[in-house]
Amino acid sequence: MMRLEHIGIAVKDDQEAASLFARLLGEGAYKSEDVERENVKTTFFRLSNAKLELLQSLAVDSSIDKFINKRGEGIHHLAFEVDDIEMEIIRLKNNGFAFVNETPKAGADNKLICFLHPKSTNGVLIELCQEKRIE
Ligand code: ZN
Numbered sequence: 839m840m841r842l843e844h845i846g847i848a849v850k851d852d853q854e855a856a857s858l859f860a861r862l863l864g865e866g867a868y869k870s871e872d873v874e875r876e877n878v879k880t881t882f883f884r885l886s887n888a889k890l891e892l893l894q895s896l897a898v899d900s901s902i903d904k905f906i907n908k909r910g911e912g913i914h915h916l917a918f919e920v921d922d923i924e925m926e927i928i929r930l931k932n933n934g935f936a937f938v939n940e941t942p943k944a945g946a947d948n949k950l951i952c953f954l955h956p957k958s959t960n961g962v963l964i965e966l967c968q969e970k971r972i973e
Contacts, residue, residue, distance in 0.1 A: 843919035843967055844882070844889035848905050848912060852894035855911075856881050859890060867892075871946045878902050880946040891917070891946070915953070915963035923950050923968040930954065942968070 849855035852870075860866040863883055870881045877900035881892040893914055895903035905914055920926045923942045931937070938953035945951035949967040956963045 840918040840920055842888045843917045844891045845913060846891045846893050846915040846917060846963075846965070848893050848902050848914040850894070850906060850911055852879055852881055852892055855892050855894070859883055859892065863890075869947070872896065873946050875943075876900065876902075882947060889947075915965050917951075917965040917967050919967050919969075921968065923952065923966055926966055927952060935959070938963075942966075944970070 856867050867881045867883050872879050877895060877897035879894045879896055883890040893902045927940060936955035936958040938955050942950040942952045948970050950970055951965050951967045954964040
């Protein structure tokens with residue numbers, strides 16, 4: 839069964855948003871990490887049953903920059919954790935889902951990730967993620 843791993847929230851100003859969420863949750867972020875290939879800075883907060891991932895663009899025309907220009911700040915994606923991302927990609931492709939990237943790539947927080955295309959998921963960008971294993 840899939841598990842909600844985190845909710846990604848696109849923000850314009852990571853510092854401001856991080857202090858707001860720290861006040862809201864009563865606890866600060868536990869980690870910040872730049873994903874250079876995606877030109878995005880991520881900041882993570884823990885909830886008891888999932889995480890929040892703040893996403894701030896580090897470059898004009900990054901996917902987060904484009905998202906904010908088009909739709910404003912707000913919920914960007916839901917991330918579901920799976921045990922075997924390769925198997926899930928095959929299963930979902932066989933079920934007619936479209937992907938943004940079909941080959942898992944390295945994401946923040948020691949994860950392999952891929953994104954389903956929102957056109958096949960009611961407009962919701964969905965990330966599949968799997969903890970990277972030591973091989
Ligand atoms: Zn994410």
